[in-house]
Amino acid sequence: MSNVLPLEARVRIASSLVVGVSIRGTERLTSVTKKTVQRFGVELGEGCRRLHDRLVRDVEPTEIQMDEIWGFITKKEARVDRSKDPDEWGDAYTWVAMDPHTKL
Numbered sequence: 001m002s003n004v005l006p007l008e009a010r011v012r013i014a015s016s017l018v019v020g021v022s023i024r025g026t027e028r029l030t031s032v033t034k035k036t037v038q039r040f041g042v043e044l045g046e047g048c049r050r051l052h053d054r055l056v057r058d059v060e061p062t063e064i065q066m067d068e069i070w071g072f073i074t075k076k077e078a079r080v081d082r083s084k085d086p087d088e089w090g091d092a093y094t095w096v097a098m099d100p101h102t103k104l
Contacts (some may be wrong), residue, residue, distance in 0.1 A: 005036070
């Protein structure tokens with residue numbers, strides 16, 4: 001039988017992550033290892049995607065609002081040395097598009 005987190009632990013982990021607590025902070029608050037928190041976060045995200053894909057249908061937005069969020073991983077792009085630093089380091093953008101009427 002596989003090792004399954006009790007429902008109470010899953011709820012505590014999800015609650016922490018949803019309000020913005022870091023993975024290490026969630027680890028300390030819930031007494032669950034970092035690796036388990038990360039694995040559960042991926043499973044939770046996949047479950048949310050499946051639920052969204054099943055429930056959201058035939059949306060016809062009349063207006064789209066778009067924005068981007070900029071951040072960086074370890075170093076800003078101007079400081080990255082491509083001959084030494086990993087490809088993952090540097091600027092990171094997240095683009096968001098939303099229908100303000102349906103909030104989708």
